[in-house]
Amino acid sequence: SQQGEEDPQALSIQEGENATMNCSYKTSINNLQWYRQNSGRGLVHLILIRSNEREKHSGRLRVTLDTSKKSSSLLITASRAADTASYFCATTGTSGSRLTFGEGTQLTVNP
Amino acid sequence: DAGVTQSPTHLIKTRGQQVTLRCSPKSGHDTVSWYQQALGQGPQFIFQYYEEEERQRGNFPDRFSGHQFPNYSSELNVNALLLGDSALYLCASSGTSNAPYEQYFGPGTRLTVT
Numbered sequence: 197s198q199q200g201e202e203d204p205q206a207l208s209i210q211e212g213e214n215a216t217m218n219c220s221y222k223t224s225i226n227n228l229q230w231y232r233q234n235s236g237r238g239l240v241h242l243i244l245i246r247s248n249e250r251e252k253h254s255g256r257l258r259v260t261l262d263t264s265k266k267s268s269s270l271l272i273t274a275s276r277a278a279d280t281a282s283y284f285c286a287t288t289g290t291s292g293s294r295l296t297f298g299e300g301t302q303l304t305v306n307p
Numbered sequence: 308d309a310g311v312t313q314s315p316t317h318l319i320k321t322r323g324q325q326v327t328l329r330c331s332p333k334s335g336h337d338t339v340s341w342y343q344q345a346l347g348q349g350p351q352f353i354f355q356y357y358e359e360e361e362r363q364r365g366n367f368p369d370r371f372s373g374h375q376f377p378n379y380s381s382e383l384n385v386n387a388l389l390l391g392d393s394a395l396y397l398c399a400s401s402g403t404s405n406a407p408y409e410q411y412f413g414p415g416t417r418l419t420v421t
Contacts, residue, residue, distance in 0.1 A: 226408070227408055229408070229409070236344075236395055236415075237414050238397060239412040240412070241410065241411065241412075244408060244409055284350075288408050293340075293355070293401060293410070294340065294352045294355055295340070295350070295410060296352065297351070298349050299349050
C-alpha cells in the first residue's frame with residue numbers, strides 16, 4: 197500500500213496560472229521529495245525537503261512541509277505547457293533510503 | 308556523464324516465463340533500487356542493493372529477485388510471470404556519501420505479460 201495520498205488526482209489550468217498539489221503521509225519521515233514524470237517514463241527529481249525544514253524554493257517551485265499534519269504542498273508558479281506531467285511526492289523513513297510514493301497528481305497546463 | 312540506463316525499453320512475455328531486467332547506475336553511485344509502477348499508480352519499492360547485497364526489501368514475493376555486480380550495475384529477475392506483473396519497472400541509483408536520499412531514475416522498462 198502507498199504511504200499517503202495526493203490531492204487533487206487531476207488538475208487542469210491555463211498557462212501562466214499557479215498550480216498547487218498536496219500530499220499527505222502516514223508515518224514519521226526523514227525527508228519528503230517531489231518528482232515529475234512525463235508520459236509514463238522515468239521520474240525526474242524536483243526538490244527535497246528535510247523533516248526539520250518548513251519551506252524550500254527552487255526556481256518556480258515552492259514546497260512546504262508540515263510534520264504536525266503529516267502533509268506537504270508543491271506550488272508551481274507561472275505554469276507552462278511544458279509543466280504538463282504527473283507529479284509524485286515520496287517520503288523516506290527514519291531508516292534507510294527507500295522511497296514511498298503517493299498516487300500522484302496529473303497536471304495539465306493548457307496553452 | 309551518463310545517467311541511469313535501463314534495458315530493454317520494452318518487453319513482452321507470456322505467463323509463467325521468466326524475465327531479467329538490467330540497470331546501470333549513474334556514475335559515482337553505488338546504491339541501486341528497483342520500483343514497480345502499475346498503470347495510473349505511484350511506484351512501489353521492490354528492493355535495494357548496496358555492496359552487492361540486498362539491503363532493504365518491499366512487500367514483493369520471492370519470485371522477484373535481484374543482483375548487484377561489482378561495477379554497481381544491477382539485475383531484476385522475475386520468475387513465473389503473472390498477468391499482474393505487467394508494469395513499468397524503474398531503476399534508481401543514489402550515492403551513499405553525497406545526498407544519499409536523492410535518487411536518480413532511469414527511463415524504465417515496460418513489461419507486458421500476456
